[in-house]
Amino acid sequence: MEESELVIDVRGHRIDSLRDFxxxxxxxxxxxxxxxxxxxxxxxxxxxxxxxxxxxxxxxxVAVIRADRAGLLADDNPAGAGLRSVFDELNAAERARLELFD
Structure with a gap:
């Protein structure tokens, strides 16, 4: 049976907080x-x-969130580290993944 993915593409939207996300x-x-x-x-x-x-x-x-690597999700933003960590765990559990784009 093929795995089904829900892709939610939020690229182009500004995300500066978890509420924004x-x-x-x-x-x-x-x-x-x-x-x-x-x-x-x-x-x-x-x-x-x-x-x-x-x-x-x-x-x-699997749920896939596609987002820009900016704001909360920028690599150098410590405020986004927790969110990225949660998605690392969700990806390992094959439940969801966060795909970041430059």
Whole structure:
């Protein structure tokens, strides 16, 4: 059976905080998160890793977020290290991955 991927491409959107990250995903794909989705690392882990929160994400094997390597997601931004770390763990668990573009 082939693995299904949900690709959410947020390139071109400014992301400076976890709240921005969640809001931009909702702008691009309104069904990705429930309205009450938290904008913290635990909430993102639960949604992408534990599952059971988003029917859209749960209906795919892997969620892929494509974003610009800028703002919160810039390599030299320590504020984004936690988010990148969560996605490293989600990628290792084959649940979600963050693809960054220059």
């Amino acid at each position: 969640v809001d931009v995903i909702l702008t691009v794909e309104p069904r990705a998160f429930p309205e009450w989705q938290g904008a913290n690392l635990n909430a993102l882990w639960d949604t992408f890793g534990s599952r059971g929160i988003s029917a859209l994400i749960d209906s795919h094997d």
